[in-house]
Amino acid sequence: MLPTTTRQALARIWPSYVRSLSTTTASHSRNPLSDAHTALGNTTIARKPPALPTLSTVNPSSINVPPAQDPLLHYLTSRLTTHGHRARAAKITSEVLLHIHAFTRAPPMPILREAILRASPAVRTLMHKHGGKMVAKPVALGEKQRTWYAMDWILNHSKKRTGQTVGERLARELIMIIEGKSPVLDEKERMHKFAMVNRGNAQTRV
Incomplete structure (x- = not known):
């Protein structure tokens, strides 16, 4: 009424x-x-409430979530998989990213990529028997080979880090690589020095 x-x-x-x-x-x-x-007169007329923000209006730069099928994360998960327990390895990968963000207050993916890039060697040395003696010959590495060596060194040296979980130890090792205090960098330097000493044995094509 x-x-x-x-x-x-x-x-x-x-x-x-x-x-x-x-x-x-x-x-x-x-x-x-x-x-x-x-x-x-002063009687107010009801108006429609303002529309709520949608995903299209949200700034994409404020959401920094790595894709689920990122090649580097997929490879890290594969290296962490033992006895077919890939779900457990994927959980460790997520913990690594979480600990990196907790320790540095920065996006974890750029730190992970930069650490693996700094730990990746450019050459390796193969031993060949030539004229009754062993000869060291430097060989350039591809991208997958470089990543394999970096991951292998990081996983081995992370076991010596302090931390309650594998993800925490890996995160500490990756951060130490960025700071230049990891023994992984010493492994890379030794490999490069040995290849440089034997660079005369490398086969070159004209």
Whole structure:
């Protein structure tokens, strides 16, 4: 049941509202909604609530989540898989990223990529028997081979780090590589020095 003042105001503006609907020429001269608002005085009219933000309006740069099928994370999970327990290895990979973020307060993926890049050697040395003696010959490594050596050194040296879980020890080792204090960098330097000493045995093509 409408209040008495509201019913009286509607009774005054209703004839003009009907006339505006019946004629096309008067539709542009009068606005029934504005007349109703004026007649009602201070009576407020409910408005639609503002639309909620959607995913399209959110800034993508504020969401820094690595993709589930990132090649580097997939390879790290494969190296951590033992006895076919890949789900357990995937959980360790997630813990590594979480600990890196907790220790550095920075996005974990750039740190992980930079640490593996710094730990990756460029060459290795193969031993060949030539003229009754062993000869060391430097050989350039591909991208997968470089990553394999880096992962192998990181996994081995992370076992000596302090930490309650494998993920925490790996995260500490990766951060030490970024800081230049990891023995993984010494392994890489020794491999490069040995290849440099025997660079004369490398086969070159013209």
